Amino acid sequence: MIKLDQFLKLVGIASTGGQAKLMILDGDVKVNGTVEIRRGRKLVSSDRVTIQGRTFEVGDVIK
Template structure:
């Protein structure tokens, strides 16, 4: 499964977009898609300072994601 990450990264970076649940898994905040879904639905994730409850929310490189006081700039990660 680890071999998929470089392909995933290249694919998403070329689109300049990634879904919120995929982003949480990619940066290691959520160990699984199910855990990412729960974090999002429970209102524990903010995008650009606003609570986001849509796991399919598409993030752009300029967006910020905050979880448990940790903030990530999407463009710095993908």
């Protein structure tokens, strides 16, 4: 498992935790098609994260 804010940093969407937090709180991030505003949301390999028109499958990034 990985937290949502850490995942955004890992894939290079956010360069800092603060930037990731703002993206999440602004409602820019969707998890499995639903806006997610909890930066501590724990992601599992089957989750799909969408931001800035890009979708990432958590399991494809974390192996």
